[in-house]
Amino acid sequence: MATxxxxxxxxxxxxxxxxxxxxxxxxxxxxxxxxxxxxxDERAWVLHRQGKIAFHISAMGHEAxxxxxxxxxxxxxxxxxxxxxxxxxxxxxxxTPRDFCIGLFGKRGEPSSxxxxxxSHWGLRRANVVTTSSPVATQIPHAAGIAxxxxxxxxxxxxxxxIGEGSTSQGEWYEGLNWAxxxxxxxxxxxxxxxxxxxxxxxxxxxxxxVADRAAAFGMPGVVVDGNDVLAVYRGMxxxxxxxxxxxxxxxxxxxxxxxxxHSSDDDDRSYxxxxxVEEWKKRDPILLFRTHLESQGLLTPVLIxxxxxxxxxxxxxxxxxxxxxxxxxxxxxAYPVYAEEIRK
Ligand SMILES: Cc1ncc(C[n+]2csc(CCOP(=O)(O)OP(=O)(O)O)c2C)c(N)n1
Ligand SMILES: [Mg+2]
Numbered sequence: 529m530a531t532x533x534x535x536x537x538x539x540x541x542x543x544x545x546x547x548x549x550x551x552x553x554x555x556x557x558x559x560x561x562x563x564x565x566x567x568x569d570e571r572a573w574v575l576h577r578q579g580k581i582a583f584h585i586s587a588m589g590h591e592a593x594x595x596x597x598x599x600x601x602x603x604x605x606x607x608x609x610x611x612x613x614x615x616x617x618x619x620x621x622x623x624t625p626r627d628f629c630i631g632l633f634g635k636r637g638e639p640s641s642x643x644x645x646x647x648s649h650w651g652l653r654r655a656n657v658v659t660t661s662s663p664v665a666t667q668i669p670h671a672a673g674i675a676x677x678x679x680x681x682x683x684x685x686x687x688x689x690x691i692g693e694g695s696t697s698q699g700e701w702y703e704g705l706n707w708a709x710x711x712x713x714x715x716x717x718x719x720x721x722x723x724x725x726x727x728x729x730x731x732x733x734x735x736x737x738x739v740a741d742r743a744a745a746f747g748m749p750g751v752v753v754d755g756n757d758v759l760a761v762y763r764g765m766x767x768x769x770x771x772x773x774x775x776x777x778x779x780x781x782x783x784x785x786x787x788x789x790x791h792s793s794d795d796d797d798r799s800y801x802x803x804x805x806v807e808e809w810k811k812r813d814p815i816l817l818f819r820t821h822l823e824s825q826g827l828l829t830p831v832l833i834x835x836x837x838x839x840x841x842x843x844x845x846x847x848x849x850x851x852x853x854x855x856x857x858x859x860x861x862x863a864y865p866v867y868a869e870e871i872r873k
Contacts, residue, residue, distance in 0.1 A: 550759075552827055558599055558758055559822060560836055562591035562815050565616035567840035568625050571848055572632055576793040580852075581632045585648050585792040587615040589756075592814030593720045593783035594690075595620055596753075596761025600769045601688060607656045607678070609671040609689040611664070612648040613720065613787075617690070621655040625843050629851035636857045643857060664695035668704030668717065675713035675778070686714040686772040693782075694725020694733050696742075705780065709746040712777035716768045719780065720755060722787045727800040740782040748778045755783030756814040759821075788813070 565587060572584040587594065594617035601608070603621055610617055615628065627639050634643040640651040640659055651659025658674065660667045671689030678685045691701065696719060708715035719739045723730050736742065743750025749771070753764035761783050768779035786809040790797040797806075822828040 554599070555822060555827060558595050559818055559828070561595045561620045562616060562758065562818065563836055564625070564840040564843055565591055565619050566815055567837075568619070568628060568844045568847065569615060571844040573789070573793065575632060575848065581647075583647055583793055584632065585612050586787065586789045587613050589722065589786050589788040589809070589814065590720055591616045592758035592818065593718070593755035593761055593785050596758040597688065597690075597718050597765045597781070597783070599762055600765035601686070604655055606685050607658065607671070607674050607687040609658045609660060609667045609674065609687065610650050611660065611667060611690045611692065611695075612650075613692065614650060614690055615648065618650050618652065618657070621652060621657060623650070623652055623655070625847035626850045629847040630854055633851045633854070634856070635851055635854040637854065642861070665691060665698035665700040667691070668700050669707070671717075672704040672707045672713060672715055675708055675715035676711060678714055679711065684773055686716060686769055688716045688718060690718045690720060692725060693719055693721040693723075693730055693739050694728060696739050697733055705746045705748070705778070708778040709748045712775070714772035714775070715778035716765070716772060717778070717780050718765070719782045720785055721782055722785050724787070724791070724801070726791045726795060738782055740780055743780040746780070748780055750780045750782070752782045752784065755785030756812050756817060758814060758818050785814070
């Protein structure tokens with residue numbers, strides 16, 4: 529089976545479907561969070577091509593998977609252990625565009641690591657986001673450990689962790705999910721299945737059509753959702769969060785999506801996938817789909833759409849300007865922070 533066929537199996541949202549009786553403000557906020565990430569993401573690519581920053585890893589195409597997921601959480605209360613592609617999720621959790629751009633430029637005050645790591649190695653203490661490192665899947669046992677601590681303390685929190693489908697080939701993924709299932713932890717693993725792990729397609733990564741099919745082997749529910757449909761992701765995630773908070777244990781949620789740009793600023797995707805395939809997926813752009821849906825519900829008008837767009841562009845421009853003008857860390861801070869010290873503002 530072709531890899532694209534696998535990923536498109538998720539059911540598209542019917543045009544006349546009602547938006548789950550969710551409050552209008554929440555639906556519009558979902559749209560805003562997806563849009564502001566996209567505009568910032570586009571700006572980061574331009575900065576890279578201008579030679580102003582060294583690296584960018586993009587979330588374009590993943591906006592619905594992440595915003596649907598994060599809106600199902602109690603933000604600032606639950607724990608999140610993200611992966612590098614989680615820009616929309618991080619913005620919705622409270623990372624500011626300025627924080628993000630400070631990271632792109634490696635400037636002073638970057639909240640994840642004081643600019644000690646590459647960009648997009650998220651950490652945000654004020655939002656209960658635990659910092660991650662570069663080896664893929666190492667975040668999974670961390671999240672399972674956090675969920676174990678939540679259970680021992682008797683908190684009503686949940687721990688969400690994110691990962692790409694390719695990284696589920698790592699041993700840590702199996703270890704973390706197994707631990708979470710054995711101890712019935714308030715743990716959710718959101719797999720953002722975008723069909724590729726850099727150049728390696730999903731069918732070279734696993735012999736099953738869905739990552740979620742493996743959930744049964746751990747002893748937890750596995751759910752497949754359309755990762756380009758923000759409301760479908762929200763529904764799937766909300767059910768998982770409700771289960772976890774009720775003490776019913778972990779869930780594996782797989783959001784089927786696609787990254788419409790190369791893996792990172794340093795990848796040429798023309799060597800492993802056709803332009804036709806990319807163009808086909810762009811027709812199911814998650815922001816476009818949600819915009820059309822909100823318009824059909826009378827919640828978005830052309831004037832509002834332009835207004836949101838202008839705000840998103842202005843916010844990104846402000847962040848870039850702020851980061852360009854910000855100072856680099858002082859040389860005297862080079863060995864800081866190492867152990868048990870707060871990151872300096
Ligand atoms: C242990 C380890 N092996 C290899 C890499 C290099 N690497 C970084 S991202 C990546 C692909 C991951 O693909 P996937 O999990 O599908 O996530 P996606 O980037 O597609 O969102 C690889 C191989 C790494 N960071 N860590
Ligand atoms: Mg992938």
